[in-house]
Each structure stands twice: as C-alpha cells, then as structure tokens.
Amino acid sequence: xxxAVMGAGGVGGYFGGLLARAGNDVTFIARGPHLEAIRxxxxxxxxxxDGIFTVPGNATDHPAEVGPRELVLFTVKMYDNDPAIRAIxxxxxxxxxxxxxxxxxxxxxRLVEAYGAERVMIGSAYLEGRISxxxxxxxxxxxxxxxxxxxxxxxxxxxxxxEVFQNAGWRVELLENMTGMLWKKFAYLAGSAGVCAASGCxxxxxxxxxxxxxxxxxxxxxxxxxxxASGAPLEPDSLQWSMNALDNFxxxxxxxxxxxxxxxxxxxxxxxxxxxxxxxxxxxxxxPVNDALYAVLKPRANRIEADLPSG
Numbered sequence: 001x002x003x004a005v006m007g008a009g010g011v012g013g014y015f016g017g018l019l020a021r022a023g024n025d026v027t028f029i030a031r032g033p034h035l036e037a038i039r040x041x042x043x044x045x046x047x048x049x050d051g052i053f054t055v056p057g058n059a060t061d062h063p064a065e066v067g068p069r070e071l072v073l074f075t076v077k078m079y080d081n082d083p084a085i086r087a088i089x090x091x092x093x094x095x096x097x098x099x100x101x102x103x104x105x106x107x108x109x110r111l112v113e114a115y116g117a118e119r120v121m122i123g124s125a126y127l128e129g130r131i132s133x134x135x136x137x138x139x140x141x142x143x144x145x146x147x148x149x150x151x152x153x154x155x156x157x158x159x160x161x162x163e164v165f166q167n168a169g170w171r172v173e174l175l176e177n178m179t180g181m182l183w184k185k186f187a188y189l190a191g192s193a194g195v196c197a198a199s200g201c202x203x204x205x206x207x208x209x210x211x212x213x214x215x216x217x218x219x220x221x222x223x224x225x226x227x228x229a230s231g232a233p234l235e236p237d238s239l240q241w242s243m244n245a246l247d248n249f250x251x252x253x254x255x256x257x258x259x260x261x262x263x264x265x266x267x268x269x270x271x272x273x274x275x276x277x278x279x280x281x282x283x284x285x286x287x288p289v290n291d292a293l294y295a296v297l298k299p300r301a302n303r304i305e306a307d308l309p310s311g
Contacts, residue, residue, distance in 0.1 A: 010129020012075030013137030017045040020055035022168035028059040037135025068093025078271030104271040123147030144171035148178030188242035191219030193255035194293040204251030229283035
C-alpha cells in the first residue's frame with residue numbers, strides 16, 4: 001500500500017515504521033533536524049515490543065512532492081492540526097483514506113470539514129512514544145491501536161486496512177463502535193493526564209492515593225457525561241474501562257501531557273481538558289474537576305507558548 005505518515009513522532013514513527021518494515025511504500029512527512037536525520041540514516045525505531053530496527057528514509061516536508069496516497073496516517077499533535085490539515089491536501093486523492101490516530105475527540109470532524117466524510121476514518125493509539133533524538137523514535141507501553149468508521153459498523157475498506165496493519169505486525173483492532181471507544185480514551189486521557197500533569201507524579205502514585213484516584217475518576221466521569229449529552233454512542237463500561245486503564249498503566253510511567261509540561265514543550269491542554277470544559281458549557285454539563293485542573297495548568301501552558309521561538 002502507498003502510505004504517507006503526517007507526523008513522524010512517537011505514534012506515526014512507530015506505526016509507520018512497522019508498515020515500512022513490512023514492505024509498504026511509506027513516506028514520512030517530517031521537519032527540521034528529525035527530517036534531515038531520517039533522510040540521512042533512515043528512521044530508527046526502538047520498540048519495547050518489536051526490538052530495534054531501521055526503515056528507509058523516505059521523508060519530506062513538502063507533501064506536494066509525494067502526491068496522492070492510498071492511506072494518510074494523520075498523527076500530529078492536536079495543536080498542529082490547522083497547518084497539518086491544510087498541508088496534507090496534495091496527499092489526498094479521490095480514493096484516499098485519511099486515518100487519524102490522535103488524542104482528543106474532534107480530530108475526525110475537523111478532517112471531514114476539509115476532505116469529506118467519505119475519506120475519513122478514526123482511530124486511537126495506546127503507547128508511550130517519543131522522538132528521543134533526531135531520526136529516532138521510541139515506543140513503550142502497549143503499542144496497540146484501534147480504528148474504525150465514524151459511524152457504527154464494519155466496512156470493506158476497514159477490513160482491508162486491518163489486513164495491511166496485521167501483516168505489518170500492528171497490535172490492532174477494527175471496532176464496530178470506534179466513536180464509543182474514542183470517547184472512552186478521551187475521557188480517560190483528559191482526566192488522568194490532567195491530574196498527572198498537575199501533580200507531576202507517576203501513575204503508580206496517582207492511583208494509590210485515595211484522594212487523587214477519586215479526583216481522576218471524577219474528571220473522567222465529567223468527560224463521559226459531556227459525551228452522553230452530545231449524543232455520542234457511549235459504551236456502558238466506559239468508566240470501568242477507564243479505571244482499568246489507569247490501573248494497568250506502567251507504575252513508573254507518566255502521561256505525555258505531563259512530560260511535555262516538564263520539558264517545556266507545546267502541550268495538548270486545549271485539546272484535552274479544554275475541550276471537556278468547552279463541550280460541557282455547550283451542553284450544560286458541569287465540569288468542576290476539569291475546571292480546576294485547567295485553572296492550575298493554563299498559566300504554565302501560557303508560559304511555554306510565550307517562550308516558543310517565533311516562526
């Protein structure tokens with residue numbers, strides 16, 4: 001399959017690397033030193049699941065050089081959505097599938113606005129992934145993914161992608177209700193990552209302090225209440241699934257949101273906690289725990305944004 005990966009970080013680099021290793025024609029859309037290192041040495045993947053391997057350095061920062069692909073994996077951070085959605089235009093042809101594997105809940109809708117519902121599928125990745133140095137991505141945690149259509153049901157194109165992904169060694173599920181799963185992950189991530197970032201503590205600590213665990217559960221429940229009010233097809237086990245995910249996360253691990261705050265990198269606060277609050281206001285659902293987390297974290301996010309190099 002001809003594939004472009006928009007965003008060659010931890011998620012895109014890992015899953016795209018597996019696809020390239022399996023013989024698919026994969027082009028990574030990257031930038032800066034990471035791009036130059038991939039071109040020079042290939043993309044090196046250091047995976048807790050799949051070992052260490054290097055794939056060819058087919059990479060560019062100009063999607064127009066690539067042309068339409070059968071599949072575009074859209075894996076950028078949410079704060080880069082606007083320019084990235086515009087940038088993939090040359091990669092999207094009449095038959096292209098654009099599959100988002102991002103955090104957050106509304107990325108698929110934003111892609112639909114740009115490229116039409118018939119081209120967009122949604123998914124979610126479950127891993128700890130980073131660019132450890134230019135040209136190198138690391139993967140920890142489960143290293144799995146799920147995907148499906150925006151509406152309930154299984155389609156033939158979904159089955160085709162599943163076969164491609166499984167042949168590449170992905171740990172992946174094709175789900176009938178991917179929107180319901182996306183809300184599970186969104187609620188879990190917004191609640192647990194928000195508390196992790198605010199406290200600066202690893203998950204093993206967060207889940208064993210009763211007061212902190214209760215705060216996480218309340219933040220997740222608020223997000224799920226917002227989803228229910230929006231009419232999303234939530235699954236009955238959403239809160240229990242989220243708490244199980246909390247308990248199964250590596251004890252010494254931290255959310256990427258917390259790591260980004262600690263390293264003064266751009267953060268996805270608006271796409272996570274901020275979105276819970278905005279949607280809560282839209283649907284009349286109180287979100288007091290998320291409000292408090294946002295109030296604590298927003299000044300730090302503002303400081304990081306103000307310190308970023310211009311341009």
